[in-house]
Amino acid sequence: MALRGALIGLGDVAVHGHLPGWLERRDVEIVAATDTRPARETELRCRLPQARWYPSADALWAGEPLDFVDICTPPETHAGLIEAALRHGLHVLCEKPLVCRPEDLAPLADLARARNRILHTVHNWHQAPVIRKVRGLLHRGAIGDVHRCLWQTLRTKPAGADETGTGNWRVDPAVAGGGVLMDHGWHALYVVQGWLGRAPTRIGARLETRRHTQWSIEDTATVRLEWPGATGEILVTWAADVRRNWVRLDGAGGSLRIEDDTVVASEAAAAGRERRWVCPPALSNGSYHPDWFGAVASEFVAEVSGTSPTPGASLAEAALCATLVALAQESSRRGGASLPVPELFPMAAGPSREEGIAGADFHGKERWA
Numbered sequence: 001m002a003l004r005g006a007l008i009g010l011g012d013v014a015v016h017g018h019l020p021g022w023l024e025r026r027d028v029e030i031v032a033a034t035d036t037r038p039a040r041e042t043e044l045r046c047r048l049p050q051a052r053w054y055p056s057a058d059a060l061w062a063g064e065p066l067d068f069v070d071i072c073t074p075p076e077t078h079a080g081l082i083e084a085a086l087r088h089g090l091h092v093l094c095e096k097p098l099v100c101r102p103e104d105l106a107p108l109a110d111l112a113r114a115r116n117r118i119l120h121t122v123h124n125w126h127q128a129p130v131i132r133k134v135r136g137l138l139h140r141g142a143i144g145d146v147h148r149c150l151w152q153t154l155r156t157k158p159a160g161a162d163e164t165g166t167g168n169w170r171v172d173p174a175v176a177g178g179g180v181l182m183d184h185g186w187h188a189l190y191v192v193q194g195w196l197g198r199a200p201t202r203i204g205a206r207l208e209t210r211r212h213t214q215w216s217i218e219d220t221a222t223v224r225l226e227w228p229g230a231t232g233e234i235l236v237t238w239a240a241d242v243r244r245n246w247v248r249l250d251g252a253g254g255s256l257r258i259e260d261d262t263v264v265a266s267e268a269a270a271a272g273r274e275r276r277w278v279c280p281p282a283l284s285n286g287s288y289h290p291d292w293f294g295a296v297a298s299e300f301v302a303e304v305s306g307t308s309p310t311p312g313a314s315l316a317e318a319a320l321c322a323t324l325v326a327l328a329q330e331s332s333r334r335g336g337a338s339l340p341v342p343e344l345f346p347m348a349a350g351p352s353r354e355e356g357i358a359g360a361d362f363h364g365k366e367r368w369a
Contacts, residue, residue: 093121094120096318098315098321118304119315122296123187143254157212202226205329254267
């Protein structure tokens with residue numbers, strides 16, 4: 001029997017990213033939706049006429065028998081909606097960032113465990129073809145142990161922003177929970193730590209407003225990560241002159257680069273020769289990525305059905321990202337100081353996505369000094 005789900009929040013990412021992915025599945029049926037904006041009901045009627053509309057999440061809980069909800073609302077609303085859904089006995093899939101503060105996650109994880117429900121985050125960049133290609137090459141040892149990672153996400157403005165940002169939640173810190181670090185930086189953090197196979201041990205950062213001074217959020221974040229034997233440098237910005245993604249991984253046996261939709265391998269033993277794989281679409285192409293969401297939906301359904309090979313991996317990854325973002329913000333307030341990353345306890349739920357990445361019950365062994 002198909003799982004019965006509902007969308008909470010019917011903005012662009014739900015309409016253009018999530019809904020197309022759900023409609024391709026026969027084991028899931030989206031039966032309802034809600035949004036605080038009544039005008040979004042028209043969008044639902046056009047795209048999913050058989051689904052029922054509810055004017056609020058409270059009305060949805062009361063009126064619809066469900067198995068899960070898919071939360072696509074702005075970040076500061078996530079924790080409250082997740083808690084309500086779990087208390088109503090529902091599994092939860094939620095857009096990133098799962099929560100805006102790491103201290104919000106422990107009670108939600110405890111509640112999900114107590115109710116035997118799944119809490120899963122949309123970490124869709126894992127499913128980008130270029131990211132998957134690099135992961136496969138690293139797994140096969142193409143460049144040996146990685147000792148340095150450089151990451152750049154360049155954008156000219158936040159997604160959906162005009163010159164004033166009117167009506168765009170991404171430029172309101174009370175709604176977004178932060179600026180470019182919370183938005184694009186979250187993606188970079190989970191991808192990079194996944195590639196290296198373990199959580200970093202130290203982090204430092206500087207958050208700046210280089211161009212978009214009309215908004216009270218940072219438009220540029222520079223993050224430095226440290227692992228035993230490796231370093232990482234992440235630049236994410238809304239203040240660039242071009243829209244581009246670029247990544248370089250250096251290892252004992254050569255290097256890998258991502259140039260938007262192309263992976264380039266330079267092996268030390270190959271006398272400077274390069275191999276290239278074109279893996280469209282480019283990371284900088286669009287914001288909703290329905291093709292990437294399909295794989296996220298499959299991971300979520302597998303967790304709900306008890307067939308996931310990595311139960312708890314998504315939640316552990318979100319806990320690490322929330323911790324790293326909070327540490328980066330604190331580091332910037334301290335002038336870019338390098339701060340220790342607290343070790344997280346292993347989760348009882350099972351192994352994480354990549355061998356060697358610790359899961360967590362989200363209660364850190366130590367706080368940063």
